[in-house]
Amino acid sequence: MGQAKGKALFGRAQKVIPGGMYGHQSTALQSPSTPQFFSKAEGTYLWDYDGNRYIDLMSGYGPNLFGYAHAEINAAFASQLAEIDTATGPSARIIELAEAYVDQIAHAEWALFCKNGTDATSIALRTARAYRGKRKVVLAKDTYHGAADWCTPFQTGTIGEERSHFIYHEYNNAESLEQAVREAGDDLAGIMLTPIRHEVIVDNGEPTAEYAKCARRLCDDHDALLMIDEVRAGFRLERECSWCRFGVDPDLSMWGKLLANGHPISAVLGSEKARGAASKVYVTGSFWFSAAPMAAALKTLELIQTTDYLERTIDLGLRLREGLDSISKSAGLPISQTGPAQMPLVMFNQENGQRDIPITYAFCEIAVEHGVYFHPFHNMFINAAMTAADIDQILEVADRALRSMPARDAIEINPAARAALESFVAES
Amino acid sequence: MGQAKGKALFGRAQKVIPGGMYGHQSTALQSPSTPQFFSKAEGTYLWDYDGNRYIDLMSGYGPNLFGYAHAEINAAFASQLAEIDTATGPSARIIELAEAYVDQIAHAEWALFCKNGTDATSIALRTARAYRGKRKVVLAKDTYHGAADWCTPFQTGTIGEERSHFIYHEYNNAESLEQAVREAGDDLAGIMLTPIRHEVIVDNGEPTAEYAKCARRLCDDHDALLMIDEVRAGFRLERECSWCRFGVDPDLSMWGKLLANGHPISAVLGSEKARGAASKVYVTGSFWFSAAPMAAALKTLELIQTTDYLERTIDLGLRLREGLDSISKSAGLPISQTGPAQMPLVMFNQENGQRDIPITYAFCEIAVEHGVYFHPFHNMFINAAMTAADIDQILEVADRALRSMPARDAIEINPAARAALESFVAES
Numbered sequence: 001m002g003q004a005k006g007k008a009l010f011g012r013a014q015k016v017i018p019g020g021m022y023g024h025q026s027t028a029l030q031s032p033s034t035p036q037f038f039s040k041a042e043g044t045y046l047w048d049y050d051g052n053r054y055i056d057l058m059s060g061y062g063p064n065l066f067g068y069a070h071a072e073i074n075a076a077f078a079s080q081l082a083e084i085d086t087a088t089g090p091s092a093r094i095i096e097l098a099e100a101y102v103d104q105i106a107h108a109e110w111a112l113f114c115k116n117g118t119d120a121t122s123i124a125l126r127t128a129r130a131y132r133g134k135r136k137v138v139l140a141k142d143t144y145h146g147a148a149d150w151c152t153p154f155q156t157g158t159i160g161e162e163r164s165h166f167i168y169h170e171y172n173n174a175e176s177l178e179q180a181v182r183e184a185g186d187d188l189a190g191i192m193l194t195p196i197r198h199e200v201i202v203d204n205g206e207p208t209a210e211y212a213k214c215a216r217r218l219c220d221d222h223d224a225l226l227m228i229d230e231v232r233a234g235f236r237l238e239r240e241c242s243w244c245r246f247g248v249d250p251d252l253s254m255w256g257k258l259l260a261n262g263h264p265i266s267a268v269l270g271s272e273k274a275r276g277a278a279s280k281v282y283v284t285g286s287f288w289f290s291a292a293p294m295a296a297a298l299k300t301l302e303l304i305q306t307t308d309y310l311e312r313t314i315d316l317g318l319r320l321r322e323g324l325d326s327i328s329k330s331a332g333l334p335i336s337q338t339g340p341a342q343m344p345l346v347m348f349n350q351e352n353g354q355r356d357i358p359i360t361y362a363f364c365e366i367a368v369e370h371g372v373y374f375h376p377f378h379n380m381f382i383n384a385a386m387t388a389a390d391i392d393q394i395l396e397v398a399d400r401a402l403r404s405m406p407a408r409d410a411i412e413i414n415p416a417a418r419a420a421l422e423s424f425v426a427e428s
Numbered sequence: 429m430g431q432a433k434g435k436a437l438f439g440r441a442q443k444v445i446p447g448g449m450y451g452h453q454s455t456a457l458q459s460p461s462t463p464q465f466f467s468k469a470e471g472t473y474l475w476d477y478d479g480n481r482y483i484d485l486m487s488g489y490g491p492n493l494f495g496y497a498h499a500e501i502n503a504a505f506a507s508q509l510a511e512i513d514t515a516t517g518p519s520a521r522i523i524e525l526a527e528a529y530v531d532q533i534a535h536a537e538w539a540l541f542c543k544n545g546t547d548a549t550s551i552a553l554r555t556a557r558a559y560r561g562k563r564k565v566v567l568a569k570d571t572y573h574g575a576a577d578w579c580t581p582f583q584t585g586t587i588g589e590e591r592s593h594f595i596y597h598e599y600n601n602a603e604s605l606e607q608a609v610r611e612a613g614d615d616l617a618g619i620m621l622t623p624i625r626h627e628v629i630v631d632n633g634e635p636t637a638e639y640a641k642c643a644r645r646l647c648d649d650h651d652a653l654l655m656i657d658e659v660r661a662g663f664r665l666e667r668e669c670s671w672c673r674f675g676v677d678p679d680l681s682m683w684g685k686l687l688a689n690g691h692p693i694s695a696v697l698g699s700e701k702a703r704g705a706a707s708k709v710y711v712t713g714s715f716w717f718s719a720a721p722m723a724a725a726l727k728t729l730e731l732i733q734t735t736d737y738l739e740r741t742i743d744l745g746l747r748l749r750e751g752l753d754s755i756s757k758s759a760g761l762p763i764s765q766t767g768p769a770q771m772p773l774v775m776f777n778q779e780n781g782q783r784d785i786p787i788t789y790a791f792c793e794i795a796v797e798h799g800v801y802f803h804p805f806h807n808m809f810i811n812a813a814m815t816a817a818d819i820d821q822i823l824e825v826a827d828r829a830l831r832s833m834p835a836r837d838a839i840e841i842n843p844a845a846r847a848a849l850e851s852f853v854a855e856s
Contacts, residue, residue: 009520009523012523012527013522013523013526015527015538016523016526016527016530016537016538016539017522017523017526017538017539017540018538018540018698018703018704018706018707019707021518022540022706022707022711022712023710023711023712023713023716023717024712025516025517025518025712025717027517035517036517036518037517037518037519037520037522037523038512038515038516038517038518038519039511039512039519039520040511040512041511041512041513041515046512046515046516046517049520056515056516058516059516060514060515060516060714061516061714062714063514063714063715064514064515068512068513068515069509069510069512069513074509077509078506078509081497081502081505081506082497083467083468083469084466084467084468084469084474084496084497085469085496085497085690085691086488086491086492086690086691086692087466087469087474087484087488087492087496087690088453088466088474088484088486088487088488088489088801089453089455089463089464089465089466089474090449090453090464090465090466091465091466091467092437092465092467092477094441094445094465095437095440095441095444095445095465098441098444098445099440099443099444102444109444110443110444110445110446111444111445112445112446112450115543115544115692115713115715116543116544116547116713116714116715116716117713117714118713119544122576122577125585126577126584126585126586127585128585129585129586129587130584130585135587147710147711147712147713148550148576148577149550149554149576149577149578149590150577150590152710152711153710154709154710156554156558156708156709156710157553157554157555157556157557157558157705157708157709158554158557159557159563159590159592159593161589161590161592161593162577162578162587162589162590164587164589165587165589231714256714257714262513262514262515262715262718263513263514263715264514264543264692264714264715264718266714270446275446276446277585278446278450279446279447279450280584280585281582281584281585282451282575282580282581282582282584283450283451283575283580284450284451284452284453284575285451285543285544285545285546285575286488286489286490286491286544286545286659286684286685286692286694287491287543287544287690287691287692288451288544289451289453290690290692373516
């Protein structure tokens with residue numbers, strides 16, 4: 001597997017991009033063979049600049065739901081682009097898309113569209129504070145809601161004051177949530193939660209129904225808004241808001257990533273109760289009203305409604321999970337597979353239950369060398385273009401990886417990545 | 429001119445979008461015939477849903493530089509979209525685009541790409557604070573840098589604390605700037621300024637060279653970063669940073685809107701001095717690394733380098749300005765035309781020099797009824813698809829408008845718009 005062109009590109013990138021790459025798609029903490037740049041994407045496959053093909057388990061960190069370069073979705077996009085996209089006003093697509101979400105999502109009576117997931121969570125935050133003029137917002141400790149000053153996980157360059165009125169509690173701990181709400185006193189604006197735990201490194205997974213209902217009840221009791229951040233998990237667990245399984249509807253839900261299968265759009269959906277507050281906040285962006293991503297989102301929603309994408313991604317995720325379980329057992333390397341099967345976080349553990357960073361890292365290195373893009377610490381996303389044959393090929397590579405695994409002490413990790421990952425583990 | 433379909437759309441929108449529309453493209457403060465939704469955009473023309481065509485002087489509030497649905501730019505976009513767009517990593521377009529800006533812009537040694545203009549200004553803010561760990565940032569009073577909590581002009585739903593470390597001064601007043609820097613003491617992170625004054629309602633225009641040089645000197649003296657917010661004016665005044673005319677280079681420049689002629693991308697460009705700080709901040713977004721808008725940006729930059737778009741938009745702007753001047757003189761209605769000719773702010777004044785909101789409003793209403801989208805309080809943008817014939821048609825409509833202008837006291841303005849606009853005038 002050649003890498004010369006990829007390495008040369010990274011050399012060029014280091015001159016004109018700080019650190020060579022930035023943000024969540026930087027491969028600085030991944031294994032050394034992980035390609036940073038890709039030349040082609042189709043279905044569930046990526047190609048790097050040296051002509052290597054990868055089965056991509058990351059799905060663009062979420063946006064790819066129905067397959068890269070999806071013909072039908074891109075046709076809807078292109079046909080809209082030919083008529084009108086970014087202009088002095090929106091097209092009727094903004095109304096149709098809002099109507100479509102209002103039809104699809106029980107709590108939604110209105111929609112606002114934006115670009116980044118962080119735009120959506122920031123708008124929700126501001127709407128909750130505008131609702132009754134209260135300031136305190138309860139968040140779960142270490143939960144990712146985006147990279148704005150108020151929520152970025154790495155706070156270099158922020159002042160701290162933008163977090164003045166957050167109260168943090170332990171996710172999926174109703175008692176801790178109640179305590180946080182008590183601390184807010186009569187200044188509670190809302191509670192913002194992700195529908196599942198899906199942070200890096202730590203075990204992912206669903207909260208209890210009790211916890212979800214507790215959040216709902218606390219917001220009702222205090223005339224505050226319940227905000228559910230569906231940016232990562234939305235439409236990957238349900239065709240509705242994720243907590244419909246608990247019978248819990250939020251006041252605001254925030255969406256992004258897969259809404260238009262990779263075309264840039266995010267959204268805030270809201271209940272009647274929150275409409276007045278949403279109409280009072282001033283939020284905007286140069287490209288928020290562009291029509292082409294909305295046309296792509298309408299087509300994506302139609303596919304969400306009319307295909308078995310959800311059942312298929314769950315089945316494929318279970319096939320992967322069961323296969324990896326059995327492979328790791330026969331290799332005698334304890335594996336940790338958490339989160340929903342279709343959003344798997346896969347890491348290896350030491351005998352003492354702690355994350356085994358070197359083994360996980362070496363596993364991903366072998367996988368990527370054999371054409372499988374596997375992530376060492378971030379949850380992955382099964383997309384609907386993947387097939388059982390893809391999963392079987394992933395399992396074959398995984399089997400080979402675990403059979404040829406170097407001894408733990410012989411695994412070399414670049415020191416920066418090791419330090420960063422171990423500090424994650426220590427904090428979690 | 430029919431409007432039935434547009435009104436029906438707005439009725440539908442009011443049910444599913446807070447207030448019927450939100451953000452800078454809401455027409456709530458414009459005259460009643462202003463269309464909210466458009467079905468088609470081409471060159472410098474927009475069509476509403478009733479089949480009316482408009483010469484669009486807003487250019488999408490900035491993004492449209494070379495004409496809507498530009499064939500060459502959209503071809504570059506489409507051809508990239510077919511290969512790879514949003515994926516698990518960026519394509520080589522991110523490197524090529526960063527290299528192209530580094531080649532084009534004197535101070536730029538690196539680039540970061542994002543989506544919203546507000547992303548770019550927020551990244552610059554964080555980079556300046558990361559640079560030496562200082563917190564105070566000097567801004568100009570009432571300057572627009574975006575709609576995030578720290579900068580939104582309408583603060584409903586924000587907590588205030590996110591503005592803890594800003595010091596405000598009077599734009600284009602070197603003494604006031606020096607005083608603000610003194611107030612920052614030894615905690616100055618940087619100074620963030622727009623290259624020209626381009627706020628709504630108030631006279632727009634360039635600062636003095638003395639002011640620009642003072643900002644540069646103060647940043648040098650205090651080892652702080654000079655940030656120039658080019659989101660609105662970038663590439664509309666110069667093919668370089670706007671302050672090249674004063675011989676002043678910033679440490680960080682922030683760009684957006686027209687970079688890809690309407691495709692969503694914004695950027696922070698930075699000097700060597702700021703590279704280390706930029707590599708320490710954690711900023712990211714789901715669609716920031718998408719390749720297709722970068723391909724469109726490369727083509728747009730090529731057109732910026734190889735066409736006379738700049739000279740033409742200036743010439744067309746001057747033709748408009750001179751024509752409006754002479755028409756208003758013969759009508760005896762004092763007109764205020766400020767800002768660069770290619771980014772004109774056009775308002776009518778009363779005899780006492782104050783803004784004449786009713787006359788401006790009535791003028792825009794007649795213009796829009798005759799197929800000219802004229803803005804009553806926001807600067808407009810001449811695009812390079814406009815022709816002298818378009819300008820002459822605008823002038824013909826303007827002449828007709830001023831000849832048929834109702835008496836000032838007979839002009840009806842919806843009370844909400846009048847109150848909002850008058851409060852702007854009072855504040856400015």
